[in-house]
Amino acid sequence: MIRKVRQHLSQNESLIFERSSPGKIGYQLPDLDVPAVDAAAALGAASVRAEIEGFPEVSEVEVIRHFTRLSTWNYAIDLGMYPLGSCTMKYNPRINEAVARIEGLAWAHPYQPESLSQGAMEVIGRLEAALCEITGLDAVTLQPAAGAHGELTGILLVRAALEARGNPRKKILVPDSAHGTNPATAGIAGYSVQNVASNDQGMIDIEHLAGLVDDDVAALMVTNPNTLGVFESNIAQAAEILHSKGAMIYMDGANMNALVGVARPGDFGVDVMHINLHKTFSTPHGGGGPGGGPVAVAKHLEPYLPVPRLKRMKDALAWDFDRPGSIGKVKAFYGNFGVMVRALAYILAHGGPGLRNATVDAVLNANYIRHKLRDFFDLPYDRPNMHEVVFSDDRQAAKGVRTGDIAKRLIDYGFHPYTVSFPLIVHGALMIEPTETESKDELDLFIDAMISIAKEVDEQPETLKNAPHMTRTRRVDEVTAARKPILRWK
């Protein structure tokens, strides 16, 4: 008997183009009561567009029903557990939304004069201060729109500081367990990338690192906890090695959900890091944003932060554009303000002890899953983990079932899949991050589903190879879709 989180609706939905019938319209306009004007004669033929070919002709209720039905197909954190490792898909508390809808914040305009924007600027100032306290660093910019944007901003700050010293240097070191965006960031910022190997415990090999750091190295980009869910316990030593050669340490804060209120990157030697407001600080995640990727820095990088900087005057807040060392703007205006409001609401609603509690629960939940599933799935790095746990499909692969098949079968049980085939240093990875959101009941439901799937692999592996079975669309041909994509209806 399969216990399911929710039932799937199995009706399919045709495309809006396919619902079109000639002449149907969704509006009524009164007859023209002024003389008609020939647009081409008035504006010039080049300014007049032709009819849009193939534009769907449908009634209002057909449009409403079409998009409302499609909207019910979404899987969302509001429907069930979303164990996508390294993504921190946590619940977005409704208090955040209530605060973000306060009229003066929701309707604030970036061209509003400073004198009328003091409340919004106070939100920005307080969020900067809270993130400084949480990271143990000295200054924060809220401009970057997401994590990878924060990374690029951070590495440009490193480059600016090194240039000011006379030599931007050539290389960025990136561990083999890093997020894929890290080497991409280094490349875009004009650095070449050198890999740092992991040791058998899934951590940076300190001796290997020491051998790699020379006068050409600008920084080490390290995700901590790393993508194996392992805390880099040698991080302070790594920072010392880099600092002794005049290099810096960049921390990818995507996994900050394992540290908030417990450990501060500034205390273990990090010079610069980004934070994902849409992960750790519970603002909506997915659907293409908007996100927030603030960058926190140690004092020595502060002069290079993007303009404008918020300045606290005697009796008002002001924007300071006079920052000669700044790398310039990285985003229009001040960043995604609505996201900042939600993040500050989350921080203040929890308070210090509440944030710490969320961290501890997130780590406990991931360890509970590791403990409950270890008899059924291979654990390549078998040690206490932080906020996520990584299994491999080694045992199931013997039956021809791979991590992607298990993930697709999980959809039949009503869960969103975990992260598949990442990190790359684990062969056939199943990467699971429950976050603090889930209760023990929900975790047990997920664990039961995974155990049931492990048993299916032994008894009826074919079921997995064709999964999912209970969705509107059965398994899609991902390979042909990638090789020969069809991007238009006709």
Add this chain to the structure above:
Amino acid sequence: MSYPETYRYTKEHEWVHLENGIATVGITDHAQSELGDIVYVDLPKPGATVQTGQSFGSVESVKAVSDIYAPVAGEVIAANDDLATAPEKLNEDPHGAAWLIRVKVADGTDLGNLMNAADYESYIGAEH
């Protein structure tokens, strides 16, 4: 699939075949099998130079994008354009028709530090 005796192999799973000062470079059968279905191949244009041990392109599968590292240094004289429209060839014939680039190498280029077929086969055997 067997590993040709005349090729040399890297730890990063590229093969190189040196003949008359021209090195043909590809990825191994083991590499394509680990990557899974390959959907896109990014290669340098003829005239580009490649450095030993440096990335010269990438291979994208449904699972991941992986850098490809040059086993030799020199000037690229040809890139396998067929792979742009038929990346699946890399899954079908990685040691033959789906070579990646041809490089004109300096005289006296030595492949002695790379693995021969037997060493490579025991290397990939030990990886798992």
